[in-house]
Amino acid sequence: MEKTILIGGAAGLGSTVTSHLIGKVFCSLGYYVFNYRDYPSLIRGGHNFNILKVSSNPVYSHEYHYDFILALDQKTIDIHQKDLKKGGLIFGTKETEPIVQKLQGPKILANDVLVGLLFKHFGVALDVILTATEKVFDQNADLIKKAVAEGYRSGSQKEKLKISKPKYFISGTEAIGIGAVAAGLDIYLAYPMTPASPLLHFLAKRQLENNILVFQPENEIAVINAALGASFAGAKAMVGTSGGGFALMAEGLSLAAMTELPLVVYLGQRPAPATGLATHTGQGDLKFALNAGHGEFLRVVLSPGDAQEAIIRTQEAFYLSHKYRVPVILLSDKHLAESNYTFDEINKASLAADRFILANQPQDYKSYEITPNGVSPRVVPGFLKKRLTN
Template sequence: MVEQREHFVVRFAGEGGQGVVTAAEMLAQAASQVGYYIQTFATFPSQILGGPTWTQARVATARVFSPGDELDILVAFNKEAYDTHRSEVRNGGVIVFDSAQFTPENEAASIGLPFDELAKKTGNARAANMVVLGALTRLVNWEPGFMEQFIIKRFTRNRPDDESIIKANIEALHLGRKAAGDTELQVGQLAPPQKPEGIQVLMKGNEAISVGAMAAGMDFYVGYPISPATPILLFMERNLYGPGKYVYQSSSEIESINAILGAGYAGKKAMTATAGPGFSLMAEGLGLAWMAEIPLVVVDVQRGGPATGLPTKTEQSDLNLALHPAHGDVNLPVLAPGTVEECFWAAIRAVAWAERYQGPVIILSEMMLAERSENIPKPDLSKIKIENRLIYKGNGNSGNGASNVYLRYKENELQPMSIPGGPGAYVANGSEHDEFGDTTHRPHHHVRLTERRFGKLRLLESDNFERVNPNHNIAVVPWGGSKGPAWEAYGHLEKAKVPVSWFYTMELNPLPPKMLEELKKKDLVLVPELNYQGQFASYLRSLGVKAETINQYTGLPFQVKELVHRITEKVNAASKKKVTA
């Protein structure tokens, strides 16, 4: 009796350039096309060619939130990959290896295939990936039609050689299937797909942020290449065209931030994207945007830090910097999406926030979201409420010599902004200023304007947060990309009747006030996060929440089982303490 499975996890591991990334992408596309849910995870070395690379794909009959802890199938393109990843294969899992490269010893549940040799038999050496996909889809008893349909769709490109490429790939698929079938190995029967309702899109986090920002009306992008944010620059360089839209690759992140500052001041909805090192360089510019009240959006796709750190690994260690990127009294709004779908909506909200409160907004994304493919419901763009800053329409000085008419910094919260070329000339000033924008050092101005800058944050407060079983004394509150594994862990905790609540928001600053109020009442708030210092827990403590971090800093995301274990331990310890007290 073959075990019925609701999901399976496959990892492709090898050398960069061997097709490791393409194989996972193809599997994601094929699976999502027939109605399975998919989530991938990718990690590469920071070099152009070669180096140990691996990708993971999880295919499921219902929505999944993490790339999966244990491997059902490991596809090892070389011996090093096998040695590194073997321990993560579950009992009953199967190893598919390239027998032209190596043969593992004492490995009963394994299938050796000469990937390239089999591909060459089809007359198309580039079909090696299809040999692999054939083998592994046979291991979960996928009907061959699924992959065949995918091959036909993928390679129908209106080119003369379409037909021969399709034929070779289908042949390669069956060669792989047959080789796997001959071994009679199985990792279970994957249940038939349950097609999600409504139209779905398959996107990566960086793509979701890019499309989201454009849908929100972002019309000015200047950026500098840096892993893992470069795909956003490339997207904009291909797509941000049309009347009034501008894109440019800058000469540094210092130039990027100051360019979008100039554009935001001049009336554009301006954005840049970067990662840790670039974000550090933007510090002074972000302080100016806060001081002079200039709308702009900076996306920080976090990677491992500090300094050059781990350019291609994932970490959530830029929160402190995002909240307080510059010297002086500065506290920036921060949105940290937790899924690919939230990346889209975070971009929409960030552009809206910048316009609404007339200042800089940070999106904290992460490498694991940026490079993750996930099927999500197609966002309905007609439901997006595009926000535009209030614009001054008075007489200003209109070049007639009467000045000091428009008072940019008069009100205690904010007021319509004048735009260069129109009425209301003023100086957007990074020195402390009075209502005109003129430099002043007098205490009453510094007091009033400091309070004005902080007061405006109230305009961003919302009720956008998740709460599940809110009445327990202990709550789990993850942030950003750790939401996924934490949410799966929470499912296990619920089943095990561990008394713990769930709260979550992508609006890290300002936090939804009602959520903060509820968290303040908890005896303990546990924060899963990927950094050493427990940055979000520390931030929550500063707001009066009894928060403790559950952290990890390997450069990889949390495993679900680890979170279940660590949260349960903390909850048990806290309950025991309560009883003895």
């Protein structure tokens, strides 16, 4: 089985949350789902849409020909109807408006009516959809569940899905966050810049449960220098930005190299130059990542290809940065960061979360000591057993 579903509407109508809910339901039934997000740089208005590719086999990207169009407004139909496959279906305001009026709820309930209609088409049990809805919307789920149920009852079954073992549904951003926590992250600093901003939000929500600090300084220059201060004190530090912000961090990157302080830089790419296209994907910063900073120095650049790789590459980034005392740049892009992937299981690397710091500082410690393997020993302030004073 393979189906492609587009859901679209103006910014603020909830197409992103709804597509995520649909994806989670299909994953709970044992299907692989890839969820792609497309949106302009607007808070309200414009045209947002998500594309879900659902398959019995692993999928890692989307396509632009659809079996279903779930339209929250007429503009979605006008733009995308030309790409509807022969025999494809459109569910839109004609189906949703009478139900929303009946429920006397907000316009955004149209999303949930469409969810019910879609899964009735596939013959999915209503309780499966309502359970997933409750998990996503929690205490706000009552009215939403009513809309889903009304949409379900108004539809008709045309197909029947085979159910198998549930799967994991995660985004590239979530994967990088999981990898960072697994690697022993202590502090994450960032100034918001799409598509790196979602990692700031993901980690901020999980500070207490993972005993980490997430902080937003006043700009990118402050971000990288504060992170180097934390690294100097022994913390595992990570910063996040996109191309324009990374440009501002270039001098700090050189400082990290000169002081041999471990640092992981998450670089979520988008089209450039300058501000570029804030909400589109791009991969034009590879040469910049390889050469940024004044002077010549060692650095490691890692680039995961999907969410599963993103977990492991992030763990490797911390390991390599601390073992060799070099900056490590983790390259991502909007496509990886903001898309959702499906896996049978989530794997982490077996790397030890070591800091590679000497337990006892020798009296004759030299930070830049020449060693056979080329890596100087590392200590942090406050570990000298016998303090020397004038």
